[in-house]
Amino acid sequence: MSVQVPEKPKLRGVLHQFAATGALGAGLVLVSMAPTHRAAAAAAVFAVSLVVLFTVSATYHRVNWSLRGRTWMRRMDHASIFILIAGTYTPVALLGIAGATGDRLLLLIWAGAFAGVLQSLFWIQAPKVVTAALAVAVGWTLVPYFDEARQALTGNQMTLILAGGVAYTAGAIAYALKRPNLRPGVFGYHEMFHALTLVGAALHFTVVLRLVRAATV
Template sequence: MSRSHASRLPRSSRALQEAGERAAQSVNTTADQISTAAGQVGASAGRMVQAVKPHLRGWIHTVTAPIALVACIVLVVLTPAGFRWNTIVFSLSSVVLFTMSAIYHRGNWSPRVTATLRRLDHSNIFLLIAGTYTPLSWILLERPVAQVVLSIVWSGALAGIIMKVVWLSAPRWLYVPIYVALGWVAVWFLPAFREVGGGALMWLVIAGGIAYTVGALAYALKWPNPAPRWFGFHEIFHVGTVIGWVCHFIAVMMAVASLW
């Protein structure tokens, strides 16, 4: 009996070993299948996102970025030395906004890179608002008033940037009104803008604010969405941004011209 038991032990061990190898192979095969399926799902999701993104997404700011760069260089060169830092701030915030927006919206990025670029893209809106106020306030308003305005606007912009960095998924109904409210701080100082810069400058500031606001509302409401495959609500937002920026750029140029 002991001899028969001894002869069965090796066969049992081999059977267990073979069963273990088959189980391990089955686990590896299943893991490979899961990995392949996950890759296919990820690729499919990427294709779906690409299919949903309008064909013109990002192109508006891609075209605007180099134009803004050239225009801002001219603006800085024409600004008297004592006020040049104001237009440098405006120029940097302008070029950075359009450039980062173009990079973010034109590329197909990994989730981590997308989150980083989105933070920069949304933060740059606050930066441009404060950057636009800088030359207009410093050139057109009395110095104590300008200091108060810029303190309010830059503090609000910094708070907005921190919010977007920390809370990337903040709902649109929260941060879009903050953009709009911060942008319309100028309404209280329009008479002073008109007194120094003239009626045309004041109306350019108003027109730019309206363009920004219309674009922001389209973005917040996701409406109108005229041609989702080519030109959707987000493109309306970008068009509003460009129109608003052009109006304010001309206003800043007029403010600079008043110093000559």
């Protein structure tokens, strides 16, 4: 007996399909603007993580996969979320906070992201609440270093980082609660999650752009 795969809303994955192309172009520009090798490396890590997330998400959600293929792509989709979180923190830690504190933050965020990737790959049936909670926890790794970040970054940069974090968190909540379902069959809670991911990514891209352009080491 075959397993029936639920029909996807019409706009499922469309936002991330366009975002993948935009992220590639923006990422190339970002790296080309880097004035130092360190800044270029940090920008490249962020850009690659951004392209990976949107490309994997669009591929997963736009293609009608077999049940087995869908399972594997879901693993990749969830894992890419944690890769983006660590990729976003990389330029903040290397170019913004820097020093020993930046190194500790970088190590901690990648360790957390690695744990998230493992959960995504090997606990595929985890409840949405668990996946969302882990992503939010890893995403707010900056909290213990808030004072150091506030001293190292400008007020505008901190505002953008926090606003992006709020957007991502709101998206995770929508994903976990499966609401709001604004237009069932067209634009549901998952599309809201994707839209808020775009908002968070755009805000954080602005921060990274400023950090890269201001880099001196």
